[in-house]
Amino acid sequence: MNHKENLLKKIEEKKAVIGVIGLGYVGLPLSLEFAKKGFYTIGFDIDERKIPILMQGKTYIKHIAEEKISNVVKSKKFTPTSDFSKLSECDAIIICVPTPLDHHREPDLTFIKKSGEQVAEFIHEGQFISLESSTYPGTTEEILQPLFEAKGLKVGEDFFLAFSPEREDPNNPSYSTSTIPKVVGGVTPACLEIAQKIYDQVIVKTVPVSSPRAAEATKLLENIYRSINIALVNELKMVFDKMDIDIWEVIEAAKTKPFGFQAFYPGPGLGGHCIPIDPFYLTWKAREFDINTKFIELAGEINTFQPYYVVQKLSEALDKNGKTLKGSKVLILGASYKKNIDDMRESPSLKLIEILQNRGAIVSYSDSYVPKLPPTRKYNFEMKSVELNSTVIKSYDVVLLSTDHDNFDYEMIYQNAQLIVDTRNAFAKRGFYNIVKA
Structure with missing residues (x-):
């Protein structure tokens, strides 16, 4: 045999x-x-x-x-x-x-x-x-x-x-x-x-x-498709915000069309091992064939910019409250890259912490899935998760929702926060308004 x-x-x-x-x-x-x-x-x-x-x-x-x-x-x-x-x-x-x-x-x-x-x-x-x-x-x-x-x-x-x-x-x-x-x-x-x-x-x-090449390309196509479409809604989020239009409302309306449209949602940046990384494997390989992957690179630029956009919106919201970002206490809700898991790979929350600290903010985070921030290839923050209660929430100048875990007590947070910046539309989905969307 x-x-x-x-x-x-x-x-x-x-x-x-x-x-x-x-x-x-x-x-x-x-x-x-x-x-x-x-x-x-x-x-x-x-x-x-x-x-x-x-x-x-x-x-x-x-x-x-x-x-x-x-x-x-x-x-x-x-x-x-x-x-x-x-x-x-x-x-x-x-x-x-x-x-x-x-x-x-x-x-x-x-x-x-x-x-x-x-x-x-x-x-x-x-x-x-x-x-x-x-x-x-x-x-x-x-x-x-x-x-x-x-x-x-x-x-x-x-x-x-x-x-x-x-x-x-x-x-x-x-x-x-x-x-x-x-x-x-x-x-x-x-x-x-x-x-x-x-x-x-x-x-x-x-x-x-x-062939293996076709299988390797299949995975890249799947994630490039997602990266580009997420970049599209992230860009529209910024454009529509200037026009006083809620991107989340627009997406909900658009997805009622039974054909020709698939809903993708904006956020504070890309996370996970696949979407932020895989497309650039093809970008690199394409150079071997003298081809520029313009869609991939543009999507990467837009998605990479999102944490900076979020911090900009947060800073503007603090200004309206008579405060500056430097010296303000910021509580980030959620450290993992997506809700209800403990996966920290490429989490935009880590980039948000870095930007905020560099801008002089005093940053904490809360995430029951991630009790302590582990060291990663890029970051090594010595931070532990803050336990949430009304007193803790009140002590922060602004609460920034980065990852919309289901186990957050959204009503308690809403009732006690001085200011909320929401990157996932999580509060509006639960009927809480008068918050800043970023």
Whole structure:
């Protein structure tokens, strides 16, 4: 039996050992899905602090229930580890590591390259490797394939390689890892066949495309589409504000059209790992072909400007109250990049803190999902979340809503705040008016 048939048989019989590199917002839920479906799954992470937490059946990502982890740990279907030599035990290896931008806004593939080198060290005949990290078209074949072939193995015969972009939306009530269709692109037809077979075990539907490059481009298109449309409403927000028109009212009216319009909403800036970062991977790659990606770059400029616009609106609102931004006490509501999760990746709240502090404001924040601001690649604020009550709210010159968590007591905040600046239309949605929208 050849390597392809042998691996397909192992997958069919649930005897294939699955390895997932990166136990974050993408890799951990994917690991749990494979383990839940009966596959012995090994989760790899360089952060050794995560391993004992998971071994105890606990979680470090709030929207992932501890019961899911404890069930697969107790059943011995899931083993987290920082020992990458165990990659040699895996039949399928899925790479789910970050792909940030460097300080020049160019792709930083450090994590992909290091993961590829670790896989190459322990690769053996018959293994399948899939990359899920968002990246520019060509990464799988230009970066990973040569690393593995340097070991004397031939892709499509001795090992199998594919790209399948992650589509996680943390804490989405309607869709989860297993219910979001999965795009897959294999280097060869055999690679694609195995990729579909593996993901079909845990995902509701696989969507095959002709190549890893097509799959890599699919993820970029999805996020570029969102980035450009969010930039559009952010720009219109600023234009309509000058015209004394409420952008939120306009969007609600426009979305009653049953065709030709999809609602996107403005905010204080872009957050999460995908939309603020992925489009620039294509911008960078396009330069290789002497193409300027004007839409992407313009959208990036508009979205990057939003935290500065919010601070400008907040400063103007304070002026009307007879106060200056310098020396004013500002309470930011929400630190995560979207509501009801603890995900801090690229959160605009961090940029808001930086701008406000640089302008001389005294800044605090409140977010029960983020009790303490963790250090990030760009920021290292020594701040803890403020517990909200009427006395605390009254003590601030202005309350700035950045992330509209459902667990905020909006009525209590409204009744006690001296001034509210809302970037998410959260107060108006709940029937509270006479606030500043930004």
